[in-house]
Amino acid sequence: MYMTHYMALLADNQPWNLILFMAVPVILAETVAITELFILLGRAYDGALRRINRAASIAAGIYFTGVFIYLMLNAVVPLTQQGLWRGPADWIAVGFYLSGVIPLGGLALLDLNWICRRADVQRRMAIHASLVALFLVVAHVAMVFGMLDPSVLGAMPMAAAHAGH
Template structure:
C-alpha cells in the first residue's frame, strides 16, 4: 500500500493569502468610512454667517472665517494640487521621484478621500437635505455650485480606494498612476465648476429673491 500525502485544501483562505489580505483591507476601509460618516453626522451644524443673498456655496465659505474656508476649501484643494504636482513628477520624471515624493503622493491621496468623505456626509446632513426639504435652493447656480462641490467625493474617495488597494489591486503601477491622475483631474474640474457657479450672483441664473406676503404684496430682499 502506497502512502499518499494529505491533500491541501485549496479553498482555505487565511489572512496571509492575497484574497485574505484583500478582504481585510476592504473590511478596514469600510469600518473607517462608516466611522467617519458617523462622526460627521454627530457634529453640530455650525451657525451660518450673515445672509448676503449669495449662493449657499459662497455663504458657507464666507461664514466662520477663517475656519470654513480652511476646512471646506483650502484643505481639499491643497491636497488635490499636492497630489497633482507629485503625480506629474512620478509620471514624467520617475528617476527624479524619490521616496519622499512618492510617499507624499500616496499619503496625501489616502488622507484626502477619507477627509472629503466626512465633508460630504456633513454637508449632506446639514445643508443638502434641509435645503431640499424647505425649498431653500437659490436657483440653478446654487444647485450646481453645491452639487459639483459634493461630486468631488467621487474622485477623492476613489484615490483613497486606490491607495488602500481596495480598487485596482491587480493593476500594474503605471496603470494605477494613470487612474490616480485621472481622479485628480476630475476633482479639479468639478471643484472649479463649483467655484465658478458659487461666485455667480444667483439672480443672474433666474433666482428671484422677492418673497410674496399673504396679502399678495412683495417684500424685496427676502431670502429663503
C-alpha cells in the same frame, strides 16, 4: 449681493469654514496634483514623492468623505426639505462641490489598494491621474458657479420672491 449657499458657507464663521471646506481639501488635492506631475514626468513610481502623493490622496479622500456626509446632513437635506435652494447656480455649485467625493474617494481607495489591485503600476498611475483631473474639473465648476450671483440664472432673493405672493 445675493450669493449661492456655496459662497455663504465659505463666508460664514470666518476663517474656520474657509479653512475646513476650502483650504484643507484644496491643499491636499493640490499636493496630490503637483506631486503627480513630478511622479509622471520622472516615472518615479516609488520614493518620497510617491509616499507624499499617496498620503495626501488617502487623507483627501477620507477628509472629504467626512465633509460630504456633514454637508449632506446639515445643508443639502435641510435646504431641500425647506425649499431654500437659490436656483440653478446654487444646485450646480453645491452639487459639483459635493461630487468631489467621487474622485477623492477613488484616490483614497486606489492608494489603500482596495480597488484595481491587479492593475500594473502604469495603469494604476493612469487611473490616479484621471481621478486627479476629474477632481480639478468638478472643483473648478463648483467654484465658478459658487461665485456666481444666483439671480444671473434666474433665481430671486427670498424677500423678492415672497413680495410677489
